[in-house]
Amino acid sequence: MRPPPALALAALCLLALPAAAAAAYFGLTGREVLTPFPGLGTAAAPAQGGAHLKQCDLLKLSRRQKQLCRREPGLAETLQEAAHLSLLECQFQFRHERWNCSLEGRTALLKRGFKETAFLYAVSSAALTHTLARACSAGRMERCTCDDSPGLESRQAWQWGVCGDNLKYSTKFLSNFLGPKRGSKDLRARADAHNTHVGIKAVKSGLRTTCKCHGVSGSCAVRTCWKQLSPFREMGQVLKLRYDSAVKVSSATNEALGRLELWAPARPGSPNKGLAPRPGDLVYMEDSPSFCRPSKYSPGTAGRVCSREASCSSLCCGRGYDTQSRLVAFSCHCQVQWCCYVECQQCVQEELVYTCKH
Ligand SMILES: *[C@@H]1O[C@H](CO)[C@@H](O)[C@H](O)[C@H]1NC(C)=O
Numbered sequence: 001m002r003p004p005p006a007l008a009l010a011a012l013c014l015l016a017l018p019a020a021a022a023a024a025y026f027g028l029t030g031r032e033v034l035t036p037f038p039g040l041g042t043a044a045a046p047a048q049g050g051a052h053l054k055q056c057d058l059l060k061l062s063r064r065q066k067q068l069c070r071r072e073p074g075l076a077e078t079l080q081e082a083a084h085l086s087l088l089e090c091q092f093q094f095r096h097e098r099w100n101c102s103l104e105g106r107t108a109l110l111k112r113g114f115k116e117t118a119f120l121y122a123v124s125s126a127a128l129t130h131t132l133a134r135a136c137s138a139g140r141m142e143r144c145t146c147d148d149s150p151g152l153e154s155r156q157a158w159q160w161g162v163c164g165d166n167l168k169y170s171t172k173f174l175s176n177f178l179g180p181k182r183g184s185k186d187l188r189a190r191a192d193a194h195n196t197h198v199g200i201k202a203v204k205s206g207l208r209t210t211c212k213c214h215g216v217s218g219s220c221a222v223r224t225c226w227k228q229l230s231p232f233r234e235m236g237q238v239l240k241l242r243y244d245s246a247v248k249v250s251s252a253t254n255e256a257l258g259r260l261e262l263w264a265p266a267r268p269g270s271p272n273k274g275l276a277p278r279p280g281d282l283v284y285m286e287d288s289p290s291f292c293r294p295s296k297y298s299p300g301t302a303g304r305v306c307s308r309e310a311s312c313s314s315l316c317c318g319r320g321y322d323t324q325s326r327l328v329a330f331s332c333h334c335q336v337q338w339c340c341y342v343e344c345q346q347c348v349q350e351e352l353v354y355t356c357k358h
Contacts, residue, residue, distance in 0.1 A: 052076050068177055074141040078131050086127035089236040090120065093243075096311055098291035099298050108296040113188055113285030118195045119243045122282060125178075126199035126235050129170050133203075133229055136166035144169040147227050164226035167207055171200055187251040190262055191283050198282055202238045206230035239282070246282040292317035302358040316356035324353045 055076030056069035069075050090101035099116055103109070109117055136144035147164030178196065210228045215221030252263035252274075262283055266272040277283050294300040302319075306312040312321045332347035 055080070062179075064179060065177060072141070072143055074135060078135045078141065079128070081135075082124070082128040082131040085131055085232055086120075086124045089127065089232060090123050092233075093119075093123075093236050093240040096315070098301050098315060098317070099288070100304070102299055106297060106299070109298075112297075113191060114288040114297075115243055115246045115282065115284045116288060118191070118246055118282040118284045119239060121192050121195040122199035122202070122239050122242070123236065124199065125174065125196040126203050126239065127232065129167070129174055129200050129203040130229055130232050130235065132170035132173060133165040133167045136169055137163040139163075144173075165207070165229045167204060167227070167229065171204070174200065187249075187260065187262075187285060190251075190260065191249065191285060194262060194277070194283055198242060198280060199235075199239065201280060202235045202242075203229065206235050206238075242280065242282045246284050247277045248287075249277055249283045249285060290317065292319075301356045304356045306354050306356060308352075308354050312354055312356070319357045321354045321356050324355070325350050326353055327351070 052073045052075070053070050056066055059066075059069065059076060059079055061069060069079070087101070087103070094101045110120065132141075135141050137146050139145065144166050145163070147166045147168065206229055207227050208230060209225050211223055211225040213220035213223050247264045249262045249264050251260050253259070254261045262277055264275050264277045264281075264283070266274045289295060289297055291298040292301055294302075301315055301317060304315055306315040306321060308321070327348050328351045329346055329348050331344040334342050334344040337343050
């Protein structure tokens with residue numbers, strides 16, 4: 001068995017998380033006691049001082065990555081937060097699909113070349129880039145702070161107490177963290193690296209410049225600008241669109257360069273013989289299974305809630321659906337009372353819920 005590719009790190013992070021921990025993400029302040037990882041026992045409340053070393057040991061990292069993690073206080077928490085973020089975003093973006101990003105106990109997908117694998121690589125590296133850039137500007141890392149790239153008046157912005165997201169640091173760190181590219185003979189390694197890069201690019205293109213005026217009554221005598229990342233949801237949306245239009249590739253040996261390249265066959269009827277995939281395209285090598293029935297790739301779609309108009313026929317794979325009614329309470333017959341409140345009654349309405357049959 002070959003060792004797990006360093007590039008799979010980001011995606012592997014995803015696996016280390018119980019779903020319940022992911023659900024708690026939105027309340028994270030970065031100072032919580034570590035969540036226990038499956039199979040690794042319960043993490044004791046971290047002792048002050050050496051806490052981050054212990055956190056690094058709990059993450060599924062290669063030896064080199066563990067060293068980098070230990071050298072950089074704040075990184076372990078950032079890695080964990082990125083894993084939460086990518087898992088939640090994946091589940092949100094795939095909530096209406098047959099494969100709903102339920103990864104627990106189903107890691108086989110990461111070793112394949114499906115479109116879903118491509119999305120996981122991209123969303124993981126995007127989450128890591130995003131979280132790290134934010135952690136820098138939020139002052140949660142020791143080795144990086146605000147964006148200090150030249151060009152913008154970012155240094156000046158510091159004086160006003162605003163701090164740009166440090167994308168430069170995070171992308172540089174990430175390429176070091178993921179390590180040198182693996183041998184170019186391996187098609188999957190090239191595809192994984194390509195998809196990882198699509199994720200980083202998606203974050204880069206979500207960098208916006210924000211400006212603020214200072215001066216007497218908004219006269220804008222002094223203007224400061226800084227760079228700020230868009231919310232991660234936007235990047236998740238971009239990557240989901242890329243998933244929908246992912247390009248199937250095979251390999252071709254580039255004789256001139258003497259190495260293997262990704263190669264996308266021409267569309268039927270096109271005069272082109274074939275092209276390299278564009279830098280923003282997610283690439284895959286294998287057609288996905290249907291994800292209808294339980295397998296090592298997914299729990300299947302039995303029991304999934306669907307919409308009768310929109311999704312039941314495709315989500316339930318033709319097996320049909322069960323209909324249940326449930327009662328939902330809501331406020332009704334509201335009246336404004338003198339003075340000054342609104343009085344409502346509680347009404348109850350029947351609602352139908354459709355779930356895919358077994
Ligand atoms: C995904 O679908 C399975 C049923 O196929 C369900 O048990 C699970 O809770 C779903 N996960 C999410 C995140 O919706």
